[in-house]
Amino acid sequence: xxxxxxxxxxxxxxxxxxxxxxxxxxxxxxxxxxxxxxxxxxxxxxxxxxxxxxxxxxxxxxxxxxxxxxxxxxxxxxxxxxxxxxxxxxxxxxxxxxxxxxxxxxxxxxxxxxxxxxxxxxxxxxxxxxxxxxxxxxxxxxxxxxxxxxxxxxxxxxxxxxxxxxxxxxxxxxxxxxxxxxxxxxxxxxxxxxxxxxxxxxxxxxxxxxxxxxxxxxxxxxxxxxxxxxxxxxxxxxxxxxxxxxxxxxxxxxxxxxxxxxxxxxxxxxxxxxxxxxxxxxxxxxxxxxxxxxxxxxxxxxxxxxxxxxxxxxxxxxxxxxxxxxxxxx
Amino acid sequence: xxxxxxxxxxxxxxxxxxxxxxxxxxxxxxxxxxxxxxxxxxxxxxxxxxxxxxxxxxxxxxxxxxxxxxxxxxxxxxxxxxxxxxxxxxxxxxxxxxxxxxxxxxxxxxxxxxxxxxxxxxxxxxxxxxxxxxxxxxxxxxxxxxxxxxxxxxxxxxxxxxxxxxxxxxxxxxxxxxxxxxxxxxxxxxxxxxxxxxxxxxxxxxxxxxxxxxxxxxxxxxxxxxxxxxxxxxxxxxxxxxxxxxxxxxxxxxxxxxxxxxxxxxxxxxxxxxxxxxxxxxxxxxxxxxxxxxxxxxxxxxxxxxxxxxxxxxxxxxxxxxxxxxxxxx
Numbered sequence: 001x002x003x004x005x006x007x008x009x010x011x012x013x014x015x016x017x018x019x020x021x022x023x024x025x026x027x028x029x030x031x032x033x034x035x036x037x038x039x040x041x042x043x044x045x046x047x048x049x050x051x052x053x054x055x056x057x058x059x060x061x062x063x064x065x066x067x068x069x070x071x072x073x074x075x076x077x078x079x080x081x082x083x084x085x086x087x088x089x090x091x092x093x094x095x096x097x098x099x100x101x102x103x104x105x106x107x108x109x110x111x112x113x114x115x116x117x118x119x120x121x122x123x124x125x126x127x128x129x130x131x132x133x134x135x136x137x138x139x140x141x142x143x144x145x146x147x148x149x150x151x152x153x154x155x156x157x158x159x160x161x162x163x164x165x166x167x168x169x170x171x172x173x174x175x176x177x178x179x180x181x182x183x184x185x186x187x188x189x190x191x192x193x194x195x196x197x198x199x200x201x202x203x204x205x206x207x208x209x210x211x212x213x214x215x216x217x218x219x220x221x222x223x224x225x226x227x228x229x230x231x232x233x234x235x236x237x238x239x240x241x242x243x244x245x246x247x248x249x250x251x252x253x254x255x256x257x258x259x260x261x262x263x264x265x266x267x268x269x270x271x272x273x274x275x276x277x278x279x280x281x282x283x284x285x286x287x288x289x290x291x292x293x294x295x296x297x298x299x300x301x302x303x304x305x306x307x308x309x310x311x312x313x314x315x316x317x318x319x320x321x322x323x324x325x326x327x328x329x330x
Numbered sequence: 331x332x333x334x335x336x337x338x339x340x341x342x343x344x345x346x347x348x349x350x351x352x353x354x355x356x357x358x359x360x361x362x363x364x365x366x367x368x369x370x371x372x373x374x375x376x377x378x379x380x381x382x383x384x385x386x387x388x389x390x391x392x393x394x395x396x397x398x399x400x401x402x403x404x405x406x407x408x409x410x411x412x413x414x415x416x417x418x419x420x421x422x423x424x425x426x427x428x429x430x431x432x433x434x435x436x437x438x439x440x441x442x443x444x445x446x447x448x449x450x451x452x453x454x455x456x457x458x459x460x461x462x463x464x465x466x467x468x469x470x471x472x473x474x475x476x477x478x479x480x481x482x483x484x485x486x487x488x489x490x491x492x493x494x495x496x497x498x499x500x501x502x503x504x505x506x507x508x509x510x511x512x513x514x515x516x517x518x519x520x521x522x523x524x525x526x527x528x529x530x531x532x533x534x535x536x537x538x539x540x541x542x543x544x545x546x547x548x549x550x551x552x553x554x555x556x557x558x559x560x561x562x563x564x565x566x567x568x569x570x571x572x573x574x575x576x577x578x579x580x581x582x583x584x585x586x587x588x589x590x591x592x593x594x595x596x597x598x599x600x601x602x603x604x605x606x607x608x609x610x611x612x613x614x615x616x617x618x619x620x621x622x623x624x625x626x627x628x629x630x631x632x633x634x635x636x637x638x639x640x641x642x643x644x645x646x647x648x649x650x651x652x653x654x655x656x657x658x659x660x
Contacts, residue, residue, distance in 0.1 A: 049424060054389065054429050054646060056387065056388045057421060058387070086416075087443065098383040098385065
């Protein structure tokens, strides 16, 4: 077996974020569920967009943010996800490559436009998201480069991609191919509402195909429909080799079949924008994990990168993030 | 004569900025003139764009930024400029309206895409710009709403629009209509290279049609091809009712036919991004001027808004800028 040349291959929605500063009454007036990601049609998104003030556009997508983070930390990163050959498709492609990530998925020539996510940021730094999946729903098994899957230490799947049917199919192809080649499959549960939509599917997919699971407190509780975090942690134990459970300011808990490791994090001075905190944690974790570091080390780097991201506007770190590794390794 | 319902109508290029953090060696390697705005073709811009790292998109355009600033200060603002009916055209239209500016110019259905400006920001906060004018070159007299010109206390023209021929023609139409209705015409010289391209045209247009001129030190020296600021100030005196000359940290000098008023500014702690400093000065100045304040008051508000803008990324202030007025009048 040849040595893998990619540390992490991410498969996810290819989205351009539209970031708007707003206030809580705007959320209430428009019946929006604070903190959630909601799937909407193009027209629904436009209707809301027209009510908002000046915005800024910035490439996003959960797994894409994670892969950009891995590259910023010096890891070898690749991404697969679908845009259309339109202006925002050019923006997404430019930014992921500009972040140092290999990206070669063919652009759709017609059909729905490149996906956009309207991110409403309230003064407390929380984000409420309205996503129009657009061209992302076209991503399917034919877009999967199986050679790339075999060539990656870890293939990282974004839970949100469970929504569009052809992408879900691609997940099973990727998992089969990765395991045949002796590689690992990682999955993030993405969002408690996403878990709610796909609870049974996620549970059996994790049990049968996933080596590394990422979830926050709300997501793992939703997966087992329990109210207590430790109850959820106990239930997930043994379902995968590694389960990394993030708990915001409480740090994270790493669950393996044999143990539970609590890894605390340092307090943050000022939360500016929580967009991308979970994505950044996964980036730090996987960058360390694929370079052979301990699970505790991986969890610590995850929390450090997440802390960096929530103290800035936008979900992707600058190339300068490698100082975190140096700080960690002393 | 009816009272005007618009404080300022701006006519300018409708541009989406692509903001990239870079370093000085990138400018040298690509033969770019630091601090200048250069007109480039779509292909030239794409070639450079592909060499840059992750970017952020934000609506720009010099006069559009000024009008957004006037609206943020509570002024009644309108803008005219051309985008195409494409994704970035939607972004531009959304953002200028979201800033509180009336914007009704018809979008081009075909032809070149919405204009983009690749803004390369170096660590010293300087910006070097490569602009592809795209759909802007379609703006002409037919896009001018003459009723709007008659209804505005001041019609503010962006010097950059002297580049495309049909827009230049629209300037003369606007000037005639404004003066017939007893209103004022303002012009910004935009950029020393723009002055270099159109020196004679600018000089005779100012003498015959402009009431209020905005220029920075380099631009006014370029207009008269002299090396000394005071020599340029003396030469421009009497050519227009009011000439506001900005001098960065030295504040500004207001030149009227009868006097020269030096208005100092406070020092800045940290310059983050100089994009939009001149646009913001014009916004503060015109917001005060159209509410009947003194020239000294107008110059002070201009400098305050410029100071705010260069301490943030991006060229437009948030709606919260009205606190500047309170501070000034307080």
